[in-house]
Amino acid sequence: MAVVIRMTARRPSLPSRRSSSPPLLSRVRDRSPGLGASLAAGALAAGLGLGSFAVLAIALWVSSPYPDSGPGGALHVAAALWLLAHGVELVRTDTLSGVPAPVGVTPLLLLVLPALLLYRAARYAVDAPDGDDPDAPPPVRARTAWAGVVAGYLGVGGCAALYASGGELRPQWAWVAVCPPLLAACAAGAGVWTAYGRPREPLLSLVPVLPGAVRRRLLGRDTRVRWGTALRASLAGTAVFLGGGTLLLAVSLVGHGEATRASFLQLTEGWTGRCAVLFLCVSLIPNAAVWSASYAVGPGFALGAGHLVNPLASDPAPLLPPFPLLAAVPQHGPGTPVNWVAGVVPVVAGVTVAWFVAARAAERRWSAERTAGVVALAALLGALLVAALAELAGGPLGVAALTCFGPVWWQTGAATGGWLLAVGLPGALALRAWRRAGAASLAAWLGFAGRTPQDGQAAAKEQTQGSRTPSASTPASTPASGPAPAPALAPAPVFVTGLLPDQIDGDGYASERYEALPAEPHEVLPVDPLPGPWEDEAARKARWTALRKLSEPDAEDTDGP
Template sequence: MAPPGTAARDRCRDDTPGEPQSRSGGTVSGTIEAMSTLLDATAARPRQARPARTPSRQPPLRTQLLVGAVAALRAAAFALLPLAVVVLVGWAGAGGDGGSSAGDALRVTVYAWLLGHGVDLSLAHGTLRLSPLGLTAFPLASLVVAATAAVRACGVRTPRQAGPVLGALTTAYAVLTTAAAVATRGSAATPSVAGAVLGGLVLAAVGGTVGALRVLRRRPRALPTMPREPGLVLAGAVGALATVLGAAGLLLAASLALHAPEAAASVRSLHPGPLGTLLLSGLSVLLLPNAVVFAAAYAVGPGFAVGAGTSVAPSGVVLGPLPDLPLLAALPSAGPAPTLSLLVLAGPALAGAVAGAVVARRAPAGLGPDRAAGLAALSGVGGGLVLGLLSLLAGGGAGDRTLAHVGPSAVQVGLAASGELALVAAAVAWLLVHRARSAGAAEPTSPA
């Protein structure tokens, strides 16, 4: 065994001045010479440029337009398919009564699809101008899904890049609705061609925009940041509108529950059979969104009509002859409005309070009570105007006689809702912000 310190002395001896050694046993100078030779050889060879990493590019414009047009076809097909299944099942269950054929059933399918776009149908006994909002949900949802897939397939990263594909989708979809209206014109029903053009353009533009936003909101910095104050107004308006519609939905549900025996009796009076009962129930479900908007108009004050010279409002109920439909059984009897239904009048006040609370809670620290009240009032006006627009979409008419005018007045509902929501929202926001500032000023400061 070597005495202690021998290994250390050996290492020190290796590190003594002299010819330095490399780790591989060679000298350091030899290593430097080898590296120099390698560098010279590398410099002598022509350097091949490494391919630059390019960001994902969009396909050519022609491809984007084609993708948008195909997306429009997909949206129309996916919306028509469930409607065709329901209509064909009803036609088959009826055994083709009246000499109707499968082609006639498909024609009815197209009529229903066009009704979902707000297209008027001229019938033998009048014009059908009432579009079930539940029916509108089919093409709108199909357009959103198709637009989302098309925008994602084209690699869209900014709103401007989405222009070609959305333009092609909107144009192609409007062409489809127009062609459907022209192709199905006949003696039984005549769709409005102008309504088909307008309805196709509007619905495709809305669905396409929503689909594009679904993609762009997941891209970092793809969408501009909304300024703080417009964001407060938008949040308050959404809260107010949701509260009004929620209260209206509760009123409708309570009325349907109280009048369930009358609704069942109206169904039995039609003798529809099992399949007819199923189809009648489906029609009632499609009309439920319209009924919720009608109930919201009742809560706001103007109410709604279910025929010429009729009115269903908190001030009183005036009714005429009505068809036997389950949803109409939920209407109150003629005379003074039921006391229970008057509870829904608190809905607009609650909605305004929600709008004011949303604005006050999200307001920045430096926002004064007066400014908060102004923003809350704007949110109430916004919610009221949207409710007026929904009233316009939910109303209409069915024929030229009993149900020539159905639904609320969009102007009256919009004005009444805007005023009620704005006043309550402004008061609540002012109080909450003022209280918060007073509480902050009253807090004792800690000693230095």
């Protein structure tokens, strides 16, 4: 009986299991659901990307009239293309000479798919509540979500690289160790940062790393506004570069339409092969736009070792493969005025940068030095962005003469920065001065020249106080018999839209012909009070009785209300 009592009796209060656990184990247990979901999101993003390339490769293999490699070969090609979309350089082992040939030109359009999948996976891994629901669970920590997405993505990517190494297109492991982790870290970081509302703290944490001189130069007053303006201006200038390059490509393709059509029909005969060539051409259009932009800024691009193409001269390689985009290359020989028209693209890009910076400079009333500094910063950011695109758009396509294809990144970046600075700096200063002069002219025409709203309010306040406060020369009191003279009114600003600028003085007042007339003195008439009998109580009751008799003849006499 005593044993039963001891077993059923309530024990004294003991620390719970959760509180008795080590703090580190409790934190891991609390974060494990977020970490697991982040790992699953990263793996799912990699699987969706691989599945997209696998569906495309299998569809082309099934419809091909020569399916020699089998479904395994198609899947190997899909994995290799997925790695190529991340910037990984491949090696083609099945060549006529038996020497492995590198394939390093990354189709920029294919790069968008894995970057977008990683970005969306990181945003969903944070699992931030949409509204202000107090009962909603807190979002996953940024480090946990970012690390989980990157780890899950790279885990699937490593398996895909191992599988692709057994095919004809094999990845180079040095590029595998650099490109996919870099893309995963950047895209997932952008997704987590966006899910948290784009906070400034992660960016400001990098400030202590900068040297003191650079920090004082770059970080001063209006830091956020200046950097935001420079970033928007550089993105707008880069968009103009890419748009101008696409326009140049389209014009060249139309001009070489016969050669383009012949090269497209020469590559393959079946509709399956032509669909594959068309898909490859579409995925390489952004690359060709970057090549055309590099051609417009001056350095041009290389079609093999020693064969440069720029507006001053064109030296195409003699043994180029028949490909529709390569058919748009200018003809061999020195440049003509038709080729020099491409220089309009960097000029328009520089004017675009100047317009963005000048608009903000006029709004914030920046000095000329600060405006020039923002233009220089925008030119630097635009040069770095275009140089990165030029590096991604080119690469080797073989050995010997085919080791250099595309623009040289540092030459393209330097030329882009020079154009943006040379055109954007004087353009921004001129637009800034024009905007300020135009605003001053408009204010003068409307009658606000030399007067700010604060000045107008102060003048009105002074006039009000002056009208209420008697001056020293005015007597303190006037005789009761005579009327009080009206106070002299100060001339008030009169803004008439029909006035000419010469009819308005420098203080914003109209000339004497348009001044307000002062009020004439007048005699205040006394107000007679109501007669006494009207307010008498007996008279009021008598009037009320008479009114009742007139309206109701049968009514009895009453004393009213």
